[in-house]
Amino acid sequence: MHYAIEHEIPGRIRVRLPGSIPDRDIDPLTRTLCRCDAAKKVVVYPRAGSVAIEYAGVGGRARVLERLSSLDAAEIEHARDDCALALVPRTHSLLMDIAALVGSYFARRWFLPKPIAAVVTLWRYRTFLRAAIRSLGRSRLDVPVLDAAAIGMSFIKRDPRTAGQTMFLLDLGETLEEYTRARSESELIYTLLDMPETAQLVKGGQEAAVSSSSLCEGDLVVVRTGMSIGIDGVVERGVAMVNQATLTGEPLAVERTVGDDVFAGTAVEDGEIFVRVKANTGDTKLRSIVSLVEQSEACKSGSQSRMEALADSIVPWNFLLAGVVALATRSLLKTSAALMVDYSCALKLTGSIAVLSAMSQSAKAGITVKGSKHFETMAAADTIVFDKTGTLTEALPKVACVLALDGWNRREVLRFAACLEEHFPHPVARAVVRAAAEKNLKHRERHAAVEYIVAHGIASSLEGKRVVIGSEHFVVEDEGVPISDEQKQKIACETEGLSPLYLAVDGELIGVLGIEDPLKAGVAESIDELRRLGFNRVVMLTGDNERTAARIAEDAGVVEFHANMLPADKHAFVEALRAEGSCVVMVGDGVNDSPALSAADVGIAMGQGTAIAKEVADVTLSGGSLEALVELRKLGSALMSRMNGSYGGVMVVNSVLLAAGIGGLLQPQTSSLLHNATTVALSARNGSAYRLR
Template sequence: MRFNIKHEIRGRIRIHIFQKRMTYQQADILQYYLENTDGVITANVYDKTCDATISYKGDRKELLRKLQCFRYENVKVPTAVLDSSGRELNEQYKEKLVNKVIFHYARKFMLPMPFSAIYTGVVSAKYIWKGLKTLWQRKIEVPVLDATAISVSMIRGDFGTAGSVMFLLGVGELLEEWTHKKSVGDLARTMSLNVGKVWLRTEDEQEVLTDADVIKPGDCVVVHMGNVIPFDGTVLEGEAMVNQASLTGESVPVRRVSGNTVYAGTVVEEGEVVFTVSSVGGSSRYEKIAAMIEDTEKLKSGLESKAEHLADRLVPYTLGGTGLVYLLTRNATKALAVLMVDFSCALKLAMPISVLSAIREANRYKITVKGGKFLEAVAEADTIVFDKTGTLTKAKPTVAKVISFGRHSEDEMLRLAACMEEHFPHSMAKAVVNAAKQKGLDHEEMHSKVEYIVAHGISTFVNDHKTVIGSSHFVFEDEKCKIPQGMEEKFEQIPEEYSHLYLAIDGELAAVICIEDPLREEAPEVIRRLKDAGFTKVVMMTGDSERTAAAVAKRVGVDEYYSEVLPGDKARFVDKEKAAGRKVVMLGDGINDSPALSAADAGIAVSEGAQIAREVADITIGIDDLYSLLALKYISDELMKRIRCNYRTIVGFNTGLIILGVAGILQPTTSALLHNTSTLLIGMRSMKNLLPE
């Protein structure tokens, strides 16, 4: 790609691409490429000017080299990303807004009064009909108020006021619809699947790791416990409990057996299934998520729901106040001043826009939030619980050494461990698989059906020999494995600074795999700043030994830590804290964290973690550092401040307008103009970013 640098400061660069015209699709492809380039923090592509701004960390020369290597045709973009892009939507709504403003003022100044009055009467029919329908349903809500204000203005012959009210209402509706669609679209896209590899069942009953792109309808795909179901399909064999919360909102997993339908994006919590693929496109998944986000009231924050309900409850009081002022003053102008000003429009417009804009802003930091309710929970939380591995420590641990305790070589033990671990998504499992791959230790499937015991380990048979791998508790206590005779001293000398995976064959320890799990450099500072931001209790929970847990807890500065915990222990701790009246946030990345993530007021998953954790969690952090957790906290806090500020501004300003109108200082036309203008200004202010650039 040919480009020049238009502007540059440390960590941020703006480039201009040399091409005559950039299509929406090209802009989306470049955006996808930049966002998935190592070192890029955020990126924005502007199709009209053929420009792009990139915030980055790391080597500038490497970034420029990757930009030079970019070719549209060489980038494989998931179909759902292109099909559901919000770029064209933005342009459509900008055009609608500009056209609406131009048409309104052109009609106002150029159309003769009689024709303008006829036009106003025709347009008003929509609002009056909406108000009548609301009354027919025995509700006195915002449409009734709008219809009354427009009708009274027209009866009095004040077509200018009626037209202005409808224009401002129309602009408000357009802005709300635009922001809502864009925010829902952004959220649904980030929740859409980006599956790279799947296990394909071949005709000779072998499982082969295959690119998801080559899968076609009719293929048989195997999904093991803890993995996401990548496509829609029908179960061929096996039995599993499937978590469908990401599509249906159900918290209880459903049983799926032969003949049942399974859906892309749901997760196998227990068991294993082989299913026949019926659809490989991502659009159905996107549509289901978008529908769930739009329809699910429970995802709204408490303040947002309260404001919307208050808006409708205030309508009868506004109508009653109008009637009372007329009875007391016998002055229709003063009564109309009350009618033209109501609290409900601004409350109903500003609050949802504030929340949806905050969700959209969180996406800029690669944070996916499934609803305003969870931003409110983060803002109010006083307890935060961290899983250690993959959260406080690096998401990509590495194998430091393999210690063999039998006749097998270290490489052979690593090959065997990788063969077992590759089926299960956990950061330590990935470390084993990657270490084997780096050494070129490729393997055919050597084992029979693998059984995964959550938070413990894996059990299978290899060449008729029972083979287990997992934690010390699982291998030595549950499976009763022994250390080979004469190897006790060697076992005692295993380095303590590493996390350990124990591999045993036929009840005897065969190898110990030492995993280097380095602490994130930013962890101590992030925890200190979280405490400054309002968290009064910071807790670390881990399955590691007491000695390892104590060392990490001291370095990062948590208030409490718990070692050798099981999944149920984490969930019980969260429930205990909630029972004590505390709001709890849980941060984790593994299959074993999913019960606690579900139990917390806001469950946060790390994007590099297990797919089940990401699906169960309410929020997903997509950047490989903990500073994004601070961004989430600050966005949540600022959102709550904005909602409260909007509430005070709306009530104060509109109350002032009513008082001035009743006093005869403001005419109804002026009151309506000021009220609607303030509503739009508050709505537009609610769309602004909460955090500075």
Template sequence: MFKKGKTDLLEIKSIHELPGRIRFHCEALYYIREFNEEILNSLLSTNMIKKASINNITKNMLIYYDNTKLDKKDLIKIISEILSNYTMFAYKQKRKEDSKDIVTREREEDVKDIGKRLIINTSLIGYSCLKNNHIINTNLPIYNRFLNIPALGALYLTKSLFKDGIGGLIKNKRPNADTLTISSIIASILVGNSSSALTIILLSDIAEFMTSYTMKKTRDSIAHMMNLNDDFVWKKYEDGSVKKVLVENIKEGDKVVVHTGEKICVDGVVLSGEAVVDQSAVTGEYMPDIKKIGSEVFSGSLVKNGNIIVDTKRAGDNTVVSRIINMVENAPYNKAQIQDYADKFSNYLVPFNFLLAGATYLATKSFTRALNMMVIDYSCGIKLSTAAAFSATINNAVKQGILIKGGNYIEAMAEADTLILDKTGTLTEGRPEVLDIITVSDVDYKEVLALSAAAEETSNHPMAKAILSKCATEGIDIAHHGETLTHVSKGMETTVNEDIIRVGNKSYLQENNVDTDILENKSEELIKQGQSVIYVSKNDKLMGIIGIQDKMRDNMKKSLNNLRYQGIDEVLLLTGDLKEQASIVAKKMGVDDYEGELLPEDKAKSVLKLQSKNSKVIMVGDGINDAPALAYADVGISLGCGCTDAAIETSDITIQSDDPMALPAIMSLSKNTMKVVRQNFGIVIGINTLGLVFSAAGALPVFWGAVLHNSSTIFVVSNSIRLLFANVSNVRK
């Protein structure tokens, strides 16, 4: 009902052709206009293309070519290859354009404020009944109809609507739902039925209360999940004194002292001291990290042992945890396509109510029937039918350790047909161990281990931890080393006694002129056994190789089968590991296709390539090298306790557990949510259409028209609240 047709951004269509002359249409041309000259030069460099021009507004390209040497299919292939170089840029620009259409956040009231209004309203309705004010009295002068207690109370209770209702009418030159509500309340008072006005407000507030309560529960669940309870911190002053102050008074540059058992409430850098810090609430990292001078720390982390002084870099709402909480708090307003269309559709219906009211009055000369046309409207129920459902689902997910950052990702999850998986830490547990160490002649395996540990000491990569763990169990001291350099998806580099130590994959060492052939056969044997091979070199000499194997996640294959059952047509594996290693894992997991030795940008391009074919893509990853792909996917999911903060920041859904069955659980919850949204549309449209028909016929009084309309709103909110208690744990067993 509210869906757009899918658009293939890179699809090239012939719209008009003559011999040697053809006009193509491609959506991407609109977004890459600054590269027109480059594109035309590339086309004209082909001898068989004589002339070319681009119209970015119409998204058309006119080509003159030698049709004796080139047919249309070959021409399309040439253009596709040239335009594919601008895929990333085109999608970036498209997303910027799309973001301009996002509907801004609706007015939201506090649960306590709505509760107070409900009490006042109930009291006024009770008073009205005692004084028989619920009986329509058209004999009173118009000004007196506004001066009785129920009427004044109704106007007081609607004061919050006037700003949005009247202000929106002036600003947008179009009435909105609040304008309609105010008009129906004033019209009710005008006909001497202030009780109807109070009833409209009462039932509307009940629906608003239920929606706000759902959002409050979501916030409370997030706060409990992140476990942020500290109100005070220890601040160190210039004179060396330390005093307890409110967290809200801390600003950038302040020095904060954190002791054993206390939470870190700011983002910053350790100035002095050393501590073991549990930062699982923020990064999902299952292992506590040792923080030393110069280490970065995050708000929400817990000091398990030790004392540190932190130089504050970000405080309050700017911290990593606050940004995460803010993203999830605002998730229901990060609107899904269906929610955005529902809001726009409902706003377009508001003028229809005014026109219908006017037409009814002209046809029947009955002010009461005309009033019913304004009392009964679709807009309220249609808006709440989506907002309440998405809010309830986000709350339910949070309780299960899953952060969903917007209702749009719930809809995208329900519609997804393609799943992309990273290998290390996603398909596997991310806790590998060293199985084999093979050295060149005259080199001791302990030296290889000590040197590799020196290069990997500062890395959080699971393979680095496997090497460090092996050193610890073997009682080998890590070699004293200099500064460490990270080459993403390639390896690590450091210095030991002025020797350059490199640890990484084969291609990385070969780039640095290290001969790896001497252990090539041994490396192939380890790979056939399913091990990942790490190469270790000193200067330009290969020292040895380390075989590391990561255990497959329990239930991962079961999770993938469940996802296929729910509508995922294609499952792909994209990894920075060797192709041979990727092949072994792909066979074990039964994925449809795989690619290995990919850089981060390669993964992102693979996502965009699939999207260009109209696939709805879910990307699941856990590391920094997954961040670009997570950001470009329709739904980016960071899975497991080993997720880096970069993955959490860029992903749309964060799963804090290691259980892969959470993936089909989210899919099930998302599909159930969209089912509830469709039910809600049916309830709202059905009940209100019935009410309008009976009201126009004069069979439904204004009071019962208000009851019928607001009941439909309460029904859809109640139907949505069921999602708060939806049990998806069975999927995860």
């Protein structure tokens, strides 16, 4: 079987197969790979066409890959005969797995002679014993060692029937726990799949925004500064710096030029490239989502990490307790009871399921969270900082007025501005292009390649003359374009309360566009609600002038605001807040917000914003409403409350079971059954929908 390694860490590898995996091949492939003695766990992602394998032992990686290489269609077909009753969806598969476990257990118990049944039970014990030996070989006292010791107690008592019951209950509990986890992961993945993505398709020399899922192999797309790469492809022309952190973990952008491969889930930090699509877009999107779900494990909250650390550290105390019970009671039965109940699985599983459930519910609300630690930080934050344009104001600003200077007319100014702005995804740029289209202003590009200068504007050249469009700071101060007092007065009068966009050619100011950027609906109400939920400091930052900033801040109900801010200023402001001891949430949508987003305790990017903003952010809102922030705050608080409740529940329930077992009130098998049942019940509770008030 052909495959490609997508990602690996010690003990775990994920490979990509040539295509998607049909539903009927999921179980045969899983079970076939599980027959490899080095494979501990196999998870198949059918639509992504990938398989994640956990392995163990010396040479485990090599043996797993060798097994993959040797697989062929005939072997899968043969394995399918053994899985004839395995159905999809996975709920049916769970029922069949449980039926197989129960059926085989009672068949051995009722129909096999006792000596043969004892030999079969001893043979089945090898799996538990091998897992325990692997753990001990790594100097670890963990749950596999506990399980093997508890089962071994029954063999020491010459009671293979009890040993068989114990193994049956452990297998049943593990099957239910794996199903609970897999269901939560699957729900999250398929929720994220529904989130739309767009791309700039180039056809016949014209560009059009299309859904990424509609692209086919061979299509040509253009990707510019601040835009995402939604497909796998090859660069045909152009050069760009591409951020590939989601794939490689490397934070620095790498140069990609003609002939280089680029991948879905990455983003262009600077430059422009034309990319020829070479892979199915549905598969590449799913691959990115699966990577997000897997990488979220590396972004655990402090509470989740503490629970898992406690889970790992408490196992040796189980053994110490069992030793004390053995010395005090001289009873193998009570010693076995002390080994049958552990805190580890329940602590780890309930925390993990709670996080997956919160991520899934947030995804349904249009919120993508890259790890549970961001829920926890969001719940604890006391300061929230907003960018203005596209965050507090509408994602669709409009051109309210056009001023023509130096002999130009307004139609020429608007046409030329749209010609430059059409290359970039910023809301203001889209407003200029839309205004030109509404007036039916066609244009033929005569300018050279454009250069996007972050937080300032756009520069190009026309017939050897430098052309710039952007903020007053960029055009007048940085570019040195002169502006008379009369022009200043006229511009101030005409653009009162608007955001002015300056256009200059060869050092002469030829026009100004006044951009009206109305406040989004519900912003003031959302900010009031965020204050009620514990944000005691709300700040607005903007690159706009003081007058425009003051108007928007007043309408939004924001008392503290800062105008004329460059990206470095926003970044420094967030850093200063953190230095003061504040826990800061930063919300933005543009390339110029990226430094501040990365500096905040939690960076939140609006969904209509640039890919770079989404890339560096910890959370992405697919919509433009701030109500999602309110829901995210509530989700974070609910998750922390549920995890703390789970911690208390696990400790109390398992302590009671331990005491009952040691006291002789419960048989070891009953303790195991109740332990697994309560673990699944607590996990199912954590996996249920959160009730937000």
